[in-house]
Amino acid sequence: MSQNTREDTVLSAIEDRRELVNDAIDEELPMDEPERLYEASRYLLEAGGKRLRPTVSLLVAEALADVEPRSEDYQAFPALDHGVVDVMAAAVSIEVIQSFTLIHDDIMDDDDLRRGVPAVHREYDTETAILAGDTLYSKAFEIMLRTDAAPESSLDAIELLAQTCTRICEGQALDVDFETRADVDVDAYLDMVERKTAVLYGAAASVPAIVMGADDDVVDALYQYGVNVGRAFQIQDDVLDLTVPSEQLGKQRGSDLVEGKQTVITVHARDNGVDVDSLVDATDPENVTDDEIDAAVATLEEAGSIDYARDLAEELVAEGKAELEVLPDNEARYLLEEIAHYLIERGY
Amino acid sequence: MSQNTREDTVLSAIEDRRELVNDAIDEELPMDEPERLYEASRYLLEAGGKRLRPTVSLLVAEALADVEPRSEDYQAFPALDHGVVDVMAAAVSIEVIQSFTLIHDDIMDDDDLRRGVPAVHREYDTETAILAGDTLYSKAFEIMLRTDAAPESSLDAIELLAQTCTRICEGQALDVDFETRADVDVDAYLDMVERKTAVLYGAAASVPAIVMGADDDVVDALYQYGVNVGRAFQIQDDVLDLTVPSEQLGKQRGSDLVEGKQTVITVHARDNGVDVDSLVDATDPENVTDDEIDAAVATLEEAGSIDYARDLAEELVAEGKAELEVLPDNEARYLLEEIAHYLIERGY
Known part of the structure; x- marks a missing residue:
């Protein structure tokens, strides 16, 4: 399938559910x-966001129940054993956790903007943001x-x-720690990404199965689907930061290099003898030129590090997709497969 | 009973359980x-603390089960219906929440010391403390x-x-907000104290009853016991800040006045026409003299505000004690009564 069609499919699956998700929030x-x-707590949630994780949750519920997408009420959704459950509450809970971690991360990283609006600690103050x-x-x-x-099942979900x-706290702590370390290898980096980013996708994908009363092997497979696509998503972010023009990216191309941030690409390059710290002059971020970034990207490409990252992301998506075989073959499962591809094929 | 004997009784009840609580933590x-x-997470818990809330939890369990204090294994404790439950886990959970709130509060208030050691954001850094x-x-x-x-029952406890x-977050937000407001009345102040401090005592007192399978009316009464003694505890803190000499208090007498902090005493005084903001010169905290504090205390005493606070604390303790009538009449219940008194009779 062409990238554009795939992107359209995924974006309309998200679009179809966003208003319901927002109402439920x-x-x-x-x-x-x-x-x-409460204004400060709702501020970032109201500022938007794709609602990708809730969409994954709702699609998993529909795939598992083997129902036509959007044919059932998410707040009184047919469970597998009997009765109905509110899979939307589970989806919202995950999105609320995502929002909490972004607010605290922005304080820790002292980031000014998030989703095009001031970070909560800038719009309000640090105390209120905490x-x-x-x-x-x-x-x-x-x-x-x-x-x-x-x-x-409720206890399992909790x-x-x-x-x-x-795990997210551990991942964030590792991420902060890695900024000042030069001995991080690919495995350690991927472990950090799994904790910081991927486990929440794992939770988004498996928690509807838990509340619907699915078997453990189904829950586990869905969790692995989420973790694998979550890892792929983060790796693709690292690739995009180097390969997409600044205008399209909405931030400076190569910002990870300029900020001295480790990515799977720099970690791989360092493992393969590239003097990563000399690629750009991170001590003078204001004066890094596009030419320097181009040269740095060329070096990383030569070392095979960008291809390595692309291959790894594709591999993880393939592994993630394979886990979906525990689900009935239906439209919602197809959309979950498309989302996995979309995460690494999106342009920005 | 004399204050000293009462204090000894309570302190030895705490002492008898502290090592077990610390081991369980x-x-x-x-x-x-x-x-x-993990070092940073454990730092404040390892720095000590009375373990008053876990002690309340363990005593409630013993009173409810009507067993001799310290005769049963807290981690395999007889539930009311059948089987055994780990009431120690419930007690530790409450203490861990208390520790989390202190770490974040110290960041927000930019306090340097806690339990005689540097606050976590001072010993480590703000990012790590968050x-x-x-x-x-x-x-x-x-x-x-x-x-x-x-x-x-587990779900109820969660x-x-x-x-x-x-509620604790709401209480802390109100506390921060009150610092810049002159229109806080006694009811609003007590509502803040209830959320910020007292509800965790309520949880400490009622959660063992929940996990042991007690009836709702018992759970509710124990919660009210905790909330009432928690409110009394905070009010007594306000009284002590004004009435105990600095050496004994371990901080400057009148520090609340000097820092412009609202207390039930200043709120009552303002309600009764005292120009609280002129009592001491809070804009020049370094140069507030003991004489100024003495004069301020005399003014607050004249307005009846200190007696008002004392009476209120006593009333709350009496109400809290009355709630304990849902428990069998035994040694553990007696200790819970003594703890209620101790909280307002302690010297510092």
């Missing part, structure tokens, strides 16, 4: 007192308790959520 | 990778899942934990 996380705290993240954290658990799943949050 | 929150993150708090947050949920309670965390 409003419902599950209403304004409350103190007003400023508290807004902390509020979303507990709210995500409150929301995950509202799926109406069987008690044992456990997955808690373990996922722990 | 070590067990439930072991060192892990990345090392620096992450350490976030890690403890999810760990507390993981630990609360390990009580072996009946699934429905829900209480999540709602409690939300």
Whole structure:
């Protein structure tokens, strides 16, 4: 399938669900007192975002139940054993966790912008941003308790959520640590990416199966699907940062190099004898020229590091897709396969 | 009973359980990778603390089960219906939440010291302290899942934990907000204290009852006991700040006044026509003299504000004690009564 058709397919699958997801976020996380705290907590969620993780959750539910996409009420969705569950609550809970981690990450990285608007600690202040993240954290658990799943399944969903949050914190700590280390190998880097980014995709893909009462092997396979596409997604981000023109990227091409950030590409290059720290002058980020970036990219290409990253992302997507064989062969599963491809084929 | 005997009784009840609580914290929150993150997460817990909340939890379990204090294994404790539950895990979960909130509060208030050691953001850095708090947050949920309670009870415990965390965030947000407001009345102030401080006592007192399978009315009464003694505890803190000499207090007497912090005393005084903001010159905190503090305290005493706070704390303790009538009349219940008194009779 051509990239454009694939992108259209995926974007319209997301588009078809976004308004419902946004309505559910409003419902599950209403304004409350103190007003400023709840405004700050909702600020980033209201600023937009693709809702990719909730879309994955909702598609998994539809694939598992083997129903026509968008034919069932997500908030009273047919479970596998009996009765109905609120798979939308599970999807929203994951998105709320995502929002909490972004708010706290932006404080830690002192980033000014997120989704085209000021980061929460810039729009409000650091104290409020810490508290807004902390509020979303507990709210995500409150929301995950509202799926109406069987008690044992609810507990499994809560456990997955808690373990996922722990892994994300570990991943962020490793990421911060790696910035000052030159001895990070590819395995260590990929382990960091798995914790920081991929496990939340794993949770998004498996939690609807848990609340619907699916067997453990189905839950595990869906988790692996999510983790693999999540890792591929991050690796592709590293590739795009070097290969997409600044105008299209919405930020400076090569910003990871300029900021001295490790990526799977620089880690691979260093493993293969490239003096990564001399590629661009990261001590003078303002004056790095496009020519320097071009030369750096050429060096990384020569070392095979960009191809390595591309191949790795493709491999992970293939592995992720293979996990979907636990699902019935239907339209929703097809869309989950397309999403996996889209994550590494998207232009930016 | 004389204050000293009461204090001895309470302190030895705490002392009798502290080592077991500390061992359980070590067990439930072991060192892990990345090392620096887990060191930072454990740093404040290892720095000490009375373990007052876990002690309340363990005593409630003993009172409810109507067993001799310290006669049963807290990690395989007789539940009310059948089987055994790990009430220690519930107690540790609450203590871990307390630690998370202190770490984040110290960042927000930019406090340098906690429990006689540097605050986590001073010993490490702000990024690590945010992450350490976030890690403890999810760990507390993981630990609360390990009580072996009946699934429905486990879910109730998780829900209480999540709602409690939300309330604490709201309370902290109100506290920060109140610092710049002159229109806070006593009810609003007490509402803030309830959310910021008292609900965690409520959770500590009621969560063992939940995991042991107690009836709702028992759970509710124990929650109210905790909330009332928690509110009394905070009010007494406000009284002590004004009435105990600096040497004994371990910080400057009147520090709340000097820092322009609202307390139930200043809020009451303002309600009664005292020009609270002129009591001491908070714009020049370095040069506030003991004489100025003495004069301020005299003014607050004259307005009846210190007596008002004392009376209120006593009233709350009496109300809290009354809630304990849902428990069998035994030694552990007696100790819970003594703890309530101790909280407002302690000298510092």
